[in-house]
Structure formats: C-alpha cells, structure tokens
Amino acid sequence: MLPLSWRTFVIELMSLSDKTVQQVKDAMRVDDVVGEFVRLKKAGSTLKGLCPFHGEKTPSFVVSPAKGFYHCFGCQKSGDAITFLMEHNSLDFVESIKWLANRYNIEIIEEQRSQEAIEKRNHRDSLRLVIEAAEKHYITTMLEDELGRSVGLSYFKHRGFTDETIKNFGLGYAHDKRNDLVLTLTQAGYKQEHIQEAGLMTKSGADFLRGRVIFPIRDMTGKTVAFAGRAMVSDKGVPKYLNIGETELYKKSHVLYGLDLARAPIRKLDEAIVVEGYTDVISLHQHGVPNAVATSGTALTPGHVDLIRRFSDNVTFLFDGDKAGIKAAMRGMDVAVTAGANVRVVILDDGQDPDSFIQDVGLAAFEAFMSERKVTFVEFKASWLLKEAGTDPIKRSKAAREVMRSVALVDDSIMRQEYARFAAKLLDMNEQTLLAETQEERVKLLNQRQKDAAREQQRLQRERRRAAEQSGAAPPPPMPDDYQGMDAYDDYQEDDPREQLVERAAPSRHQMIEEAVIRLLVLWAEREMEDGITVKDYVLHQLDDLRDHFDDPICKLILLECYDRHSRVQPINEAYFRSHNSQDVIKLCAKLSAIKYNPSERNTYRHQKPILDNHYEETIKTIRRLRIKKIERLLKKTQLEFSELKSEDEKKQIKLIRRITKLQSILSALHLEDGTVVLPNR
Numbered sequence: 001m002l003p004l005s006w007r008t009f010v011i012e013l014m015s016l017s018d019k020t021v022q023q024v025k026d027a028m029r030v031d032d033v034v035g036e037f038v039r040l041k042k043a044g045s046t047l048k049g050l051c052p053f054h055g056e057k058t059p060s061f062v063v064s065p066a067k068g069f070y071h072c073f074g075c076q077k078s079g080d081a082i083t084f085l086m087e088h089n090s091l092d093f094v095e096s097i098k099w100l101a102n103r104y105n106i107e108i109i110e111e112q113r114s115q116e117a118i119e120k121r122n123h124r125d126s127l128r129l130v131i132e133a134a135e136k137h138y139i140t141t142m143l144e145d146e147l148g149r150s151v152g153l154s155y156f157k158h159r160g161f162t163d164e165t166i167k168n169f170g171l172g173y174a175h176d177k178r179n180d181l182v183l184t185l186t187q188a189g190y191k192q193e194h195i196q197e198a199g200l201m202t203k204s205g206a207d208f209l210r211g212r213v214i215f216p217i218r219d220m221t222g223k224t225v226a227f228a229g230r231a232m233v234s235d236k237g238v239p240k241y242l243n244i245g246e247t248e249l250y251k252k253s254h255v256l257y258g259l260d261l262a263r264a265p266i267r268k269l270d271e272a273i274v275v276e277g278y279t280d281v282i283s284l285h286q287h288g289v290p291n292a293v294a295t296s297g298t299a300l301t302p303g304h305v306d307l308i309r310r311f312s313d314n315v316t317f318l319f320d321g322d323k324a325g326i327k328a329a330m331r332g333m334d335v336a337v338t339a340g341a342n343v344r345v346v347i348l349d350d351g352q353d354p355d356s357f358i359q360d361v362g363l364a365a366f367e368a369f370m371s372e373r374k375v376t377f378v379e380f381k382a383s384w385l386l387k388e389a390g391t392d393p394i395k396r397s398k399a400a401r402e403v404m405r406s407v408a409l410v411d412d413s414i415m416r417q418e419y420a421r422f423a424a425k426l427l428d429m430n431e432q433t434l435l436a437e438t439q440e441e442r443v444k445l446l447n448q449r450q451k452d453a454a455r456e457q458q459r460l461q462r463e464r465r466r467a468a469e470q471s472g473a474a475p476p477p478p479m480p481d482d483y484q485g486m487d488a489y490d491d492y493q494e495d496d497p498r499e500q501l502v503e504r505a506a507p508s509r510h511q512m513i514e515e516a517v518i519r520l521l522v523l524w525a526e527r528e529m530e531d532g533i534t535v536k537d538y539v540l541h542q543l544d545d546l547r548d549h550f551d552d553p554i555c556k557l558i559l560l561e562c563y564d565r566h567s568r569v570q571p572i573n574e575a576y577f578r579s580h581n582s583q584d585v586i587k588l589c590a591k592l593s594a595i596k597y598n599p600s601e602r603n604t605y606r607h608q609k610p611i612l613d614n615h616y617e618e619t620i621k622t623i624r625r626l627r628i629k630k631i632e633r634l635l636k637k638t639q640l641e642f643s644e645l646k647s648e649d650e651k652k653q654i655k656l657i658r659r660i661t662k663l664q665s666i667l668s669a670l671h672l673e674d675g676t677v678v679l680p681n682r
C-alpha cells in the first residue's frame, strides 16, 4: 500500500477493484442507507416513508430490506443502495462505493483507471470542484492572511465562536479585492465558465463575494453547494447578507442551513428548531442545541418542510420578537402546517435574537425559556392577532377568520377539531360556529389541493417522458398515470342531467362502478398487491384526480375518510366502517360485502361476472372501468358543447377539438387495456 500522501494524488488515476465492489454489495443494506436520509416506518415486511425525490405528504416510498430495493409509488423512482446514493446524494458510482465501504469498514482496493474514465467527469463534478477550491481559499485567507485574521477571524471570535465551531461550519473570509478568488482559481487551472456557473463570479469577471465573512452552505449530505457572505462595513447601499444565486447545485428551497449537522439530532430529539439566521444556527449548535436549522436566502418553503419531515414531524419556530420576526413566523407557520408538520412557536422578547440570547443565558435557562414560552401555532396566531385588533369588533372577527383559515390547514381531523375548540375559547366565540367555519375553509382547501396534485402529477409525467426522449430510449408505455389529469377539464364537473333522471332506488351506472371501487377499499384495503404496495396505496393514488367526479355522496364520504385515515397511517378495514357513526355508511358496507358480482357492461347486477378473489386483477380492472366511465362522460359533454358552439368562435373550436381528440385517445387506450371493444359513436 502506498503512503497516504501518495494515495490522494494517485486516486484520480485509479478505479475500484471488482473485489471491493462485490464486498460492498454483499454488505450494504438498503434500509440502512436510505434510513440515513429518510425516516422509515415499518409496514409489514417492508418500510415506508416520505419520498425524498418528490414532494408528498402521505408516504408512497417503500423500502424492501429483503429484496434490497426501494420504490416510489408516486414518482416511480426505484433502485438499490448504490443508485440511492447516486441519485440522492449526487455521487458517482465510485464515490457511492467508497461511501458504502467507509460505512461498512471495507478496505478499498484500487486499480489503474482508464484515461477515458478520468475525462468523463461531468458538469456537476466540475462545479463541485470549483466550490471545494473556493471554500479552501476562503478558509486559508481567514486563517493565514493578515487582513483575514484581523477582520474575518476576529469578527467570528468577537461573536463568541470557538475554533472548533469555526472549523465545523467551515467559516472563512473573502478579500475586498476585485478578483482575488477568480484569479486564484483560474491560476490553479479551474475554468472561468465553471467559476461563473458556480455563482462565484459576476458577469464582469469580479468576485461575487468581496470583503465579507463567508458561511458555506451545505446540502444535507454535508457537501458545500453555495456561500453566503456578511458585509464587514455597515453601509446603507450594501446588503448585510449576500447569497450566491441559484445554480445547478444550489436550489434555495431544497437546502436548509445546518441540516447536515442537525439531521441526526432532529431525529433523536424528534424536533427541529427553525431560526432565521446563520449565526443563530451556529450559536445554538455551539451551546448544545444541535437540532437548529435556518433557511438560506429565502423564506420557508414546502420543500424545506419536506426536508425536515424526513427526520421529524415537529417543527418549532424560534424567531426574534420584532415585527419582522413575528411576520416571518406567521408566514412560515402556515407553510409548515400545510406541509403536514406539527408546528409550535417561541417568540423572543423584543430586541433579542437566538444567537445573543443563548450566549447571554446559557443552555439551562434557554431550555427552560423554550418550554415555558412554547405555544401551538393557533395560540400564537390568535393571541397576536387579537392583541393587534384591540376592542374593534370588525377587526376581531377578521382575526377569527384568519385563525380559522390556519386551523383548516391541519390535515389530522382530530387535531383540527381540538385546535378549533381551543381557538373558540381564545377568541371567545361559539364552538359550533367555529367548527362549521373551519369545515368550510377545509373544503375550499381540499379542492385547491386536488388541483395542485393533478398538476404535479402531469408535470412528473412530462418530465419522465422528456427524460426518456433525451436518453434516446423509447417513450415509456402509457402508465395508468397518463390517464390522469381529469382536472384539466374541471369546467365540466356539473352533473349530466340525464344521469339524474335515473331513480335513486336503482343505482346509476356511475354509482355502481363507484360502489365497486369503494368495495375494494372497505374489504381489501390492507391486502398486498406487490411487495409493500397494498390495495389502498394503489387505489388512493389512482383516484387522486377522480375524487371530485364521484356522484354518490356516501361513496364520496367513505373515500375522503380513507384518504384521511391513510394520511394518518390508520388502518382502513371493514370493521371500522361497520361501526361508523353514519347509518348510510354501515348500510352500504353491508351491501358491498354481500355483492358477489361485478356490474356488467350493461351496468346491471344481472348478467354479471362473479367477483374473483384475485384482488390484484380486480383492483386494476375496477379502477380502469371507473376511469373509462368518467372519461366517457366528459367526452359526451365536450362533444355536446362542441355541437352547440357558434361557428365564429374559432379559438374555442380548436380548443374543444383538441380536448375531444385527447379524451378519445385516452379512452381507446383504456379500452385496449381492458380488452373491451369500442363501437364508434356508441
């Protein structure tokens, strides 16, 4: 084995031996590796969690330790521990193997690497190398340069940061010269275009960050992706903090400052503390509050909350007591509640910030203060808005509405009711009125969410298709997802009058197929279709864009309750619905468990085919039939509208023709899958 100093030099020219790769593959555990970055819960023989590759609130990301793979039911990403590291941590194959070898204590044996392999470093790697070199330069400048020491280092020391903290957070200093960094990097052989693309150089060739102390911003895997700088002069024209703009590596809404160090503590303490500034995070970590994070260069987004929720559902905002701090807390709170977190708030007294506060009082007093001042977001919002409103009755009722709007964001129905009751007390209002108002807000919200979800689904589809096109592969075969996006036609949701003429005693065609779908959920929800994917996972995912198209109110009620229970990881089964507090639900369930036949093509319960006890086939077929029925109805309405259109509205004509063609092609694809023959103009 070569001495250490040689190894770093040689590493570029080497590749890993087959033996090392095999040893790593034998040792690696997918649940172990994924579990490092995603909070996984046991679900039968598999594990489940929130997908790290797309934003979601209910877990559709499944990890199978037995089979060694992960699969996302929502965005279809799948693979093993190595592909996970490559995709999630942006490592290449060799880096992933090294990461794993390190984790499992496997000795790395390397062999000569081909020239071709060396030249194949991709674009992201080039940017990473530039960032790495810049970080080193900022640190060296601060520690070794005279000005760096007297301005940069002394600033951090003055703030009370220890040497260890300065090192842990990689703090540095940027000279106040025009192109100190750019010059250093280009002389070391880095390309100007890469320096600019990494966000470090302005268009005119100057350093982007000058005369500032530097905070490296790292992603959750600990890799530096960007920098922020704090000005050393207080001048009105100079922003105090300056962040590098978004780059290929740095997406502001997907990076939380400090999360690389805080992610294990957040999981362990089951709480994340969100603060406003970089120095707040650093100070808290140094004084024994390791679960603090901050946003960088932007307000809190749903993406940030998704990141936190990989490790804990509990988010506590710790903000300054000034107007700006309270405003930021208000905004962040709603974002976090919407994204499914349990939100609490602590507001410091005016004039204080977390950094100075913990330095002043120490850890014990800080923790005591936190537990004493911590309130739910409802309490915080209600008391603050009421204080603002004073005795003005109009302002007070406006405040009440504002609070209700926030309560409506809570997904858990039990918590929501509790919050509403609590708010009623605080606002001194009738509980029932408030509950009703919350419910109203809730309906509005759910409608909006369905629309957003359908849009997101379409976006993912488009992305997948584009990716397939770019890689030269054949476009993916139409997946069930391709038939989604009913939402695009939501101006056609009103009932078809012909359907309403059908007597209630005999269920309509739509009701019959809806009942068949509900039957899947009530009787078979927990059955496995594939490894780790249950009937309810499949059905609820597939019905996401069809919820609003259910005609039967009882079916719809059961469906929405299934979504609610699913999101709270509560079981969905017959026993639950059989003891429901609505008699209509109980009756329908009894009927469903008695039905032995599927509605036939003619949609009567006579001449039908028996329901097979094959839940896999039945589920897929039933969902497909429902979709066919609903799309047929849309098509009919669109055709009707087209035939009644005035001839001069050419734009509208084209729009409708496009819509009709699209619906027809979706329909024929569905029929083809279903094995049914379509007669023209049936």
Ligand SMILES: [Zn+2]
Pocket: 051, 052, 053, 054, 061, 072, 073, 074, 075, 076, 077
């Ligand atoms: Zn996903």
